[in-house]
Amino acid sequence: MRSGFFLALEGLDGAGKTTLAAGLKKSLVQKGYDPICLKEPTSGQYGQKIREITRLGRPESLSPEDELALFINDRAYDVENNINPALEGGKVVIIDRYIVSNLAYQGALGLPLDLILKANQDFPWPDLTLVLTIVPSEGLDRVRKRGDLQPAFERVDYLQSVKAVFDRLDALSLKNIFFIDAGKAARNLVREALLLINPLLPKPQS
Ligand code: TMP
Numbered sequence: 340m341r342s343g344f345f346l347a348l349e350g351l352d353g354a355g356k357t358t359l360a361a362g363l364k365k366s367l368v369q370k371g372y373d374p375i376c377l378k379e380p381t382s383g384q385y386g387q388k389i390r391e392i393t394r395l396g397r398p399e400s401l402s403p404e405d406e407l408a409l410f411i412n413d414r415a416y417d418v419e420n421n422i423n424p425a426l427e428g429g430k431v432v433i434i435d436r437y438i439v440s441n442l443a444y445q446g447a448l449g450l451p452l453d454l455i456l457k458a459n460q461d462f463p464w465p466d467l468t469l470v471l472t473i474v475p476s477e478g479l480d481r482v483r484k485r486g487d488l489q490p491a492f493e494r495v496d497y498l499q500s501v502k503a504v505f506d507r508l509d510a511l512s513l514k515n516i517f518f519i520d521a522g523k524a525a526r527n528l529v530r531e532a533l534l535l536i537n538p539l540l541p542k543p544q545s
Pocket of ligand 1: 440442
């Protein structure tokens with residue numbers, strides 16, 4: 340049975356998800372939790388294939404449906420091996436990208452959002468999804484500054500389409516999803532996120 344707490348952090352590249360995850364982890368440890376931080380794409384076999392594509396570019400033969408299938412296979416691996424065992428063990432799981440990234444990034448390729456949701460229907464839905472909002476050019480500047488640009492996914496035109504999907508997620512009435520403006524100092528972002536997380540957290544395991 341699932342007794343942990345599942346938090347997904349979402350947003351454009353450079354929005355600050357990784358820094359927020361680290362800040363939340365630190366704060367939760369201080370409160371007596373033993374959180375684990377996960378990330379998709381994973382380091383499993385499908386995740387490695389995805390990383391190759393984000394690094395080298397999408398091969399022409401890769402259709403949007405094939406790309407979706409890679410992310411779904413990677414997520415199935417993650418759910419079985421990492422997410423479900425941790426949630427069943429009562430842990431707080433903080434994941435950097437999950438189903439909403441799938442909606443936004445593969446939706447931006449033209450795949451219908453209901454098809455993407457259907458492909459994800461067997462995976463656990465997070466207790467809370469926080470979407471960090473930022474304009475694509477600002478996010479890309481941050482990624483560029485850390486020297487980490489992935490040519491296939493981190494182009495301003497593509498990220499504008501991705502942002503357009505984030506902007507219409509409201510229409511899907513997804514459960515437990517909140518948007519936070521990411522254009523603030525990291526410590527303020529952590530504080531704002533904790534205001535949303537704290538009331539939902541189960542008691543720490545003793
Ligand atoms: P990262 O930059 O957060 O490591 O993720 C690599 C890329 O993978 C990022 O540009 C977003 C993309 N992505 C998708 O396109 N669909 C998904 O379902 C996930 C989890 C990530």
